[in-house]
Amino acid sequence: MFHRFCSSLSRSSIIFPKSIKSPPLPFPRSLRRFPPSLSFSSFKMSDTDKPIPSPTKQETLRSLESHLGSPFTSSPIIPPPNQLIIVISGPSGVGKDAVINKLREAREHLHFVVTATSRPMRPGEVDGKDYFFVTRDDFLSMVENEELLEYALVYGEYKGIPKRQIRESMSKGEDIVLRVDIQGAQTLRKILGSSAVFVFLVAESEVAMVERLVDRKTERQEELLVRVATAREEVRHLKSFDYVVVNAKGRLDDAVRRVEAIIDAEKSRVHQRVVRI
Numbered sequence: 001m002f003h004r005f006c007s008s009l010s011r012s013s014i015i016f017p018k019s020i021k022s023p024p025l026p027f028p029r030s031l032r033r034f035p036p037s038l039s040f041s042s043f044k045m046s047d048t049d050k051p052i053p054s055p056t057k058q059e060t061l062r063s064l065e066s067h068l069g070s071p072f073t074s075s076p077i078i079p080p081p082n083q084l085i086i087v088i089s090g091p092s093g094v095g096k097d098a099v100i101n102k103l104r105e106a107r108e109h110l111h112f113v114v115t116a117t118s119r120p121m122r123p124g125e126v127d128g129k130d131y132f133f134v135t136r137d138d139f140l141s142m143v144e145n146e147e148l149l150e151y152a153l154v155y156g157e158y159k160g161i162p163k164r165q166i167r168e169s170m171s172k173g174e175d176i177v178l179r180v181d182i183q184g185a186q187t188l189r190k191i192l193g194s195s196a197v198f199v200f201l202v203a204e205s206e207v208a209m210v211e212r213l214v215d216r217k218t219e220r221q222e223e224l225l226v227r228v229a230t231a232r233e234e235v236r237h238l239k240s241f242d243y244v245v246v247n248a249k250g251r252l253d254d255a256v257r258r259v260e261a262i263i264d265a266e267k268s269r270v271h272q273r274v275v276r277i
């Protein structure tokens with residue numbers, strides 16, 4: 001009876017239930033058909049039944065190399081990721097500066113392009129760090145000399161991105177962050193196409209965004225009206241961005257983390273963006 005049971009088992013192919021894994025193979029299937037020196041027989045007990053010492057890691061590597069016909073190299077399997085241009089945009093008061101300032105603290109090796117503007121400095125702002133504060137005439141001569149990648153008249157004041165900074169950072173292989181209003185982002189999309197990453201910042205609600213602008217106390221009533229009316233219109237441009245990040249009240253750190261996650265994801269893309277300027 002037992003004999004019949006065993007022979008029936010050997011005739012049938014045993015199917016393991018899904019929950020039980022089949023026993024692991026000592027070598028990948030492809031290597032199991034390799035020359036006999038790699039087969040099980042080389043690891044059999046000797047005639048005297050003494051275990052032969054198992055090969056060291058180095059011996060195994062050399063053996064694999066010799067069977068594959070070439071040595072293993074320690075050079076990276078994939079090249080380092082391309083440098084990125086990250087465009088951060090969004091309606092007025094959504095928190096672009098706030099996010100960028102935190103990102104600056106959180107992440108090294110990013111070059112934050114300093115925008116040139118003709119608007120007056122706000123309390124706490126630093127010339128050359130937050131913006132290059134220039135006169136209207138100086139700004140217009142920068143335009144005339146084609147020193148700006150793009151520029152726009154935003155709420156009655158000029159803002160533009162100096163080309164020189166971008167070129168310098170590009171030559172150093174740095175990732176670049178640009179902070180622009182929606183109008184600027186539309187222009188940059190035309191210039192940079194999909195070679196740059198476009199991030200749209202939004203507040204969690206319209207009322208939150210308006211409250212933030214009012215609390216900032218940097219605009220008069222009529223300026224606020226223009227900004228809020230424009231912001232309503234601007235959300236329609238979301239479609240032309242790659243990512244959207246919600247900057248909710250009291251959750252600035254979350255928004256920054258999300259922007260960082262976007263950068264990390266972009267660095268892990270199989271098909272990397274290639275910056276063209």
Ligand SMILES: Nc1ncnc2c1ncn2[C@@H]1O[C@H](COP(=O)(O)OP(=O)(O)OP(=O)(O)O)[C@@H](O)[C@H]1O
Pocket residue numbers: 090091092093094095096097098099181212213215216247248249250251252
């Ligand atoms: N997550 C947040 N929670 C609370 N307050 C915030 C948050 N993010 C930004 N703020 C505040 O909201 C106000 C507007 O932010 P910020 O100046 O960064 O906006 P902006 O998008 O750069 O505006 P603009 O385009 O008009 O310069 C600031 O006072 C800022 O400190």
